[in-house]
Amino acid sequence: MGLGFIKQSFKRQIFAAFLSVLILLVIPGGILTIHTFQTRVRLDYETRDLEQEKYVSGRISEMLELSKNALEKLSRSQVIREALKTGSGNTIDVYSELYRETEDIRNFAVIELYRGRKCRYSTGTGNGSLMTSDYYWILKEAEAGKDVVVYALNSSTEDAGSALLMVKKILDVPEPCFIVIRLSQEQVREQIKEGISSRDGFILANRFLRPFCLIGTAEDGLVLSKVRENLLSSEAYNSDIRDNVYLSELPGTELLCLYITPPVLEESAVKAGYRVLLLLVLFGMIVCFIAASKFSEFFSRPINELYRAMKRFRKGDFDTKIELDREDEFQQLAVGFNKMTTQLKETMEEQVRSERKVTETRIAMMQAQLNPHFLYNTLDTIKWAAKANQVSEVATLASSLAGILRYSISGKQFSPLEKELEMIRRYCDIQRIRFDDCFTLKLEVGDELLNAIVPKLILQPLVENSIIHGMEGQKDGRIQVRAEVEETDGNRAFAEDMAGGNPDADYGHTGLPGSELTGEKTGNSRNLRIDIEDNGRGISDEYIKALETDDExxxxxxxxxxxxxxxxxxxxxxxxxxxxxxxxxxGTLITVRVPLEFGDEDK
Amino acid sequence: MAVLLLPGCGKSQREEEIRAVSQKYSVPEEKQLTVYTSHKEEVYLPVISEFENATGIWVNIVAGGTSEMFDRIESGEGSDCDIMFGGGAEYYEAKKDLFYPYRVTESEQLFGEYLSPEDLWTPFTELPIVFIYNPKLVAKRDAPRNWKELFDERWKGQIAFADMEVSGTSYTIVSLMTQLFNEAPEELIPELYEQLDGNVLDSSGLVIPNVESGRCMVGITLEETAKKYMAKGYDIAMIYPEEGTIALPDACAIVKNAPHSFNAGKFLDFIVAYDTQRYAMEHFHRRSVRTDVELSQDYEEVKLLDFDIKKSASEEAAAMEAWRAVRASDK
Structure with a gap:
């Protein structure tokens, strides 16, 4: 239904087209941009975060490495071993040895020497009598001979996490002696704080993710417990955490570093991006709508004009013209239309004119047909009146004239030769009366030719010609009409015969299509030759020539x-x-040649 | 194009790393243990942390009040719970059917009087009930020496005592007195209330501050609490009653249908191990339940009274009723 609704209007179609282009381009483009931007930024931040994490964990590793070296050196120190072994010694010597060996680490670590479970020497500021069974597990491990780095929770402080301890057993007689290096939380914090930006968090934890040190945004421990929960339920350690968490191991220890950064793009930023996209689409839709309106008007105005003009034209207004002030295809279309209407108008007018002419002619013909009948009837009346009054000449005149009239007004174009001859006779009857019987007419036509079909009224003008141009001044004029069949064997025979009969005539061209026509019509190549002979003055050469050349x-x-x-x-x-x-x-001989035909005079 | 492709690569690489690390550190079921505890963090965290280090078992800690934890286990909400850690043994006695018996491997080394006869629960530490007084207001020779003296006219309205309805310790004290004086709770409670003169504290945590500040001259509390405050520098003095006192153990027990009961057993063994017990004594001011852990010199010998835990548990409802009655009539 929607499609149909769109298809009904040019404007809607353009709008739909624009809109689909907009939607196809802007929305995927926008989403792609936002996503790319998001991923790109996230990647950049991740790289930065990882660098920071590396810096921090590197710093801690460094501290631990230095501590380890100090531990190694102290464990080899003869002075210290001796002092612990005997349980007594020159305190000054022991301390100077202790301080020399631990120069590198004393700014962040406290070094303690234990004999049994009692602290004998300490670089710390507090009292030397630390809780003897503190960190009860670490001592056990150290007793077993391991270098250990471990942390313990100190029950006497409220904050989560406690000192990082490194312990090494150096002697076993009579009770075990230990070197303990203690890195307090505050000192570690101090050492790494410049590597952690204010919005980030850092956690140093043991391999069970029990915190040693919580810094920055990680202080509340929520992220740590969530990471722990994830690992306990065998999920990715950062699942369900909005912040970015980077978990890594401190090489050579069983400690884990967690670096925590807030999400790069807050959800609100992405949402803002989508909102902008939405606004863009809305704006685009408005622009599309306006553009579609303008465009459709631009295109549809000439089309509407054309449509209206066509309608006017259909209704009969042939003067319809389109006026467009443009230079494009629409202008050409308008010009074409205008031309077409003009031509159509002319053609119609022409047709009307010719039809009127035809009608006029037909009326004239009908009028013309009226008169001959009246004349004929009148002539008939004259004939009877003359007979009654015994004026035979008038009767003959009237009767002949009536015959001629009847014959000539009949609608047929062909007639049998007999009728033609009859026509000549009547004509000559009239002319004889006119010219005081100064000529005679003699007809020599075989009965078999009386039915031959010839064009109507072809003999009368020839006879008239002979009478008018030949019989003037003659006392004993003679006109003879003969009809014969010429057996010809095509045009050649006819041409020879013609040449023989008329030495002056020049029949150079033969084999014209007319001969074939004759042959076809008659079934053979017989012609009908009609000769009209008179004994008058004879025709002039000028005329003969003119006749041959059709010189009108x-x-x-x-x-x-x-x-x-x-x-x-x-x-x-x-x-x-x-x-x-x-x-x-x-005298003159006039010869008429037509193909010999019988039958239908109406052909 | 590169801009479009790069993020994809980087992302997958990072995801790969996350997957690898997560896989390495993901904890299999057999290395897990869920502990519900009502101890304070300073108590449970070192113990559990050391347990993790010693056994490699990851402990999931759920902390809260004793009754809250018990309620969760009872209602089935705490179906993930393997072990309940903390809370007086009398709680465990009252909810026997929630737990599964276990005998620790070193049970020979434990004081017999603290053991549950059916091994339903395992004691962690013992917490004797003691008197405290403000040495600035009360001379040492005037301080109450025994339970009877508490009812002297001069301590009327001067005893710091928490509301029985919120403090389990308060009920234990009442129960101890009924057994000591051989009175029914319905008789004792009005007498006690009369002696308190309506002065009842909202929580057991307020007992020591009240004494220290001088609002009350004496108080009844746990040795552990008193020692903790004294270590913090509170100026109070402690007296072990002459007739003796009771030291109710706080307990730990495996919950029925525990998902990781094998690890729970290991945990029980761990909390009564020598090192843990010693650590508890030195850091938590709690007395060890082991015979071989020597008391350090700041612990006095304490005379223990015979105390019938079962009787105490059975009388609790009646005692509460009586307590509420006197409280209501007073208002």
Missing amino acids: ETLKGHLGLNNVNTIMRMYYGKEYGVKASRREEG
Whole structure:
């Protein structure tokens, strides 16, 4: 549903896209940054902490090492051995020996010499009579011959932890004698305090994690008891402790050092980081929203404009134009749209104009068809009226004219040859009356050709041409129309025949597509040749030439001839048509060639 | 890139170290012991610490008041507890079924009168009850010498005595007196209260400071407590009663179903060992329960009365009732 809601709006889509980019980039980026920062800082601090820890434990090791050396030296000192052995000796000598050998460590340690369980000599300031069974376990171990470093809890002090002791047995007669080096807590603290920063803590403990020394933040002992608890339950020693704990062994001893530092980045710092990230995301979302609004407006304004224009256009407003003040693809789109509407408008107007023209023509035709019928009927009436009044000439005129009229207004474009001949006869009847019977018409057409189909009204103009241009001034005019079938064997035969029949005519081109057309239509290559002969003045060379070259300017006076020629060529091709020539005995011969066809006059 | 990768490496290296150290020092079950103690830290810590050093056993210490510790064990909350360390033997007598008997290996060396007949508990030290007085206010010859003298008219309202309801020692004192005078607690308690004149301290820790400051002239407390304060420099004097006194041992016992009972036995052996006993005498002002630990010269011989612990335990409820009654009637 959410997706659908987003898909419905361009603005929402842009917003969603921006937002996903933001979320994809900012959130993982931010988290990564915080984590990296955190880890990095922690690592740095860890390194620093470890260095500090190393310094502190190193310092203690140093103290212990020095003490050990002193212990070694004292145990070999003849003066001291002698003094302890006998239980008496020159105190001054013993002390001077003691002080010489312990020069290095006296600033942090107290050295005591025990005979049995009584302290005989001590560099300490307190009284020499220390509790005899103090640190009862250490003496046992020392008696067994071990060099021991151990600590004991001193019950007489309130603070946790106590002195660090090193004990060595040097003599066994008659009672065991010991050298004890005592490092008090305060002195150890003094020695290492510069290595521990104020926010850190340090613990020196025995291997059971009983504290010898608690310093700084570790003073409350909570960390120590937690570490102990962890070890008792076999967990990592620092688990469940917020502070960083560094546990290490003091080499050569059974002591453990614990260095404690507060967490590098308080949780609040990390939280602050996440809060900043959250704010960043919120801010980013607002920016995204604004940017999406601006962008969508920027993009959707032209689109909306286009959409509105399209709507107007659809409703029929062809003058719709888009005005954008831009230079980008939207501008091109707008220009294209404007061009398209303009062109569409022109096209529509053109169509309307032409349709109007067609309609007008159709109306004119219908009007034109009205008149001939009226004329025809009138002519018929005239004929009957003439017959009744025995004016035969008028009757003939009216009857012929009516026939011609009927024939010429019929809608057909082709007609049988018989009808054409009939048409010529009627025409000549009229013309004979006009020209006082000065010519005769003779038709020589075989019955088998009467049904041949020819284009309508092709003979009448030719006959008219002969009468008008040939019979003027003639007393004994003659017009003869003959129709014959020409058996041709393709265009070649036809061309030879044409060349033979018309020596002046130049039929140089053969094999034109028209011949094939003829062959196909008739099933053979027979042509129908119609000759129209007169004994008039004869046609001029100029006309013959003009007819061959379709020179319309020259043929103006012989419009009929030219029209027929044009019609024929349009129907059948250039090799068919009308040819004119002068007869040797005087007069003109006009030859019409069409393919011989029978049948459908409506084709 | 390096910045991104480095922390990962460093982290794992450090984790490796932590793991190694933790593994090295992690303590197996058989090296563990959980001790519930009502002793003060200055007592239990040296002992336990030495026990750790001597045996290599890690001790988990849970410290608190005696009744608190007993309650935890009884309620099952202290199921991790192996051993109870501290508290008067009479507590152990009263809750016999919480503990498991154990005879320490050196039982021959211990004073027979301090031993539990069934070995249910093992004594750690003995703590005689003594009188104290303020030597600035009371001449040595005037000081009370025996229990009877405490009831003299001149000590009326001058005896520092803690509320029986908060101090186990106070009840032990009352119980001792009933057995000594052969009286029932219901008879003795009103007499005692009359003698105290309503002057009852809120805690046994206040007995010595009250005497030292002169608010009370005499007091009844444990020898251990008196000696501790005297070592700190308090100006008080101590008297061992003529008729004798009792020295109730504080005890230690293995808890039933202890998870580490074997180590608990070792602990019992350790606390009665010669060195521990001697250390206790010298540092804790407590008398040893061993026959072979010589008393140092600052301990006087003490005459001990016959004391029936079982009877004392059985009468406690009635005594408390009587005590509450007189306290209530006084207010």
